[in-house]
Amino acid sequence: MINETNIQVFYLQAFANIRFKGLYFVLFLTIYLVTVIGNILIIVLTKMDHHLQTPMYFLLRNLAFLDICYTFTTMPQMLVNLLIEHLAITVPACIIQLYFFLSFAVSESSLLAAMAYDRYVAICNPLRYSIIMSKDICLNMVVGSWVIGGIYGVIHTANTFRLPFCGSNHLNHYFCDILPLLKISCVDTFPNEATVIVVGGVVMLGCFFLICGSYLHILISVLNISKRFGKTKLMSTCISHLIVVLLYYGSGSVMYMRPKSNLLADKEWLLSLFYTCITPLLNPIIYSLRNKDIQGAFAKLVKGVCNRRHS
16 A cells, blocks of 8 residues: 655654643653663673673673663653653654664563573573573574564554555654554554554563563472572562563553553553653663672772772
């Protein structure tokens, strides 16, 4: 189908009718800065400390980089949108944003699944960990995550922008996303919605079930640990990881795979805040900054900086 639209720009209106925009601007700016600084810190620490040159930290470093890219696709624009009520975005820019947002989102999902498998091997099969999680395997996991994300982004971006848009060019969102774009199309969008559910279900739910399966085996192994301290620590780590995963996949599933309803018709973008803002903020805290090895590397980095200043 040839795109017959005459629309040159879209106007983002998620924050058009909310009060206290200055307060929200400060809140989301803080979230964005903490997310970026926290993930940069993880990349630096895991790269500099030779004790952290392991498969787990290699995957964590890539997750941190992905989170920086992922939040960069939406949050800076959201902050501008809080300052400029009817923020305009051109159609080419909208296409680029949608592609990279979808690509980074699915790449992160795939990488979270790889990290869950890494923890499963480390805890349930520790004697073969170095063989199973070799450098080549880890590199293939990361590259595979990026490739899956890129293919997913191409499918949905091409499928969305092949449609003609007519009538209103106002999107009730703070970035270009599939669902608000489908709402302003002037043709039947059922094939697109079905593609979102089928392709998204296979990829996202596949990753979700892999993560849940890995952590289920981990929890069973943890329950067989005789030492109470080790059991409590591993249980706490697994539960915190699962909370982040459930928040990420739960909000995304409700957003994209729920049946049509008027209940959230005007506030759908609120759900996207969880997987675009909250989860990337929690990832460095839950996966890395609570880790004693990361804390030790940070202490050494601070000590080294202080010693250089005194010398």
